[in-house]
Amino acid sequence: MKHQLVITNEPIDEVALLRARSISEGMGAMIHFLGVVRGTEDGKNIAAIEYEAFQKMVEHQFQLLFDEMERRWPVESVRLVHRVGVVKVNEPSLWIEVVAPHRGEAFAACQWLIDEMKRVVPIWKKPIAG
């Protein structure tokens, strides 16, 4: 399974990411997930979220997740970009692409990856008031 992980301070360039997509003839599903910063946090209006990461551990924990993902589903490739630093409301903080033979596997793998990320990958957020 091919995988690419990017943890970045820069805005997520969806157009460039889509331009770089790759899928082999045996694959029938490519799904994209975009996580976007909401304008409220715990019922209060916010202007942005500041993300902090324990970079070395983030890379290691994502590698473990990608390894497990490969064991569970016939995923051909996964690409994941996560922002760190200040991300304004309505801007994406997370971009994921999963390529698999069928949509069921692609959706299940992507959902699992996000759920596990929120359980073990050391990234934290701090709301910035509006």
Next chain:
Amino acid sequence: MRVPVHFYSYFKDLTGCAEAELPAAEGCTLADFLQVVLWEFPKLQAMERSMLVAVGVEYQPRNYLLKEGDEVSLFPPVQGG
């Protein structure tokens, strides 16, 4: 030995620092070492149950035996996405 300990997220606010170095007896467990940390930084005591603990880049159970060269990281539940 002395063991470096790193704090992340609001744990840095509670401790007033991003890292410290604290003493650990030879053969002590992570649980033993955490008691030293909580004694030194009492504002973390309320977070003891929800606190996540890593050694290097791996999560470790409280009965993990610390060894020379280990670095401990303490942080609240993660919130990526």
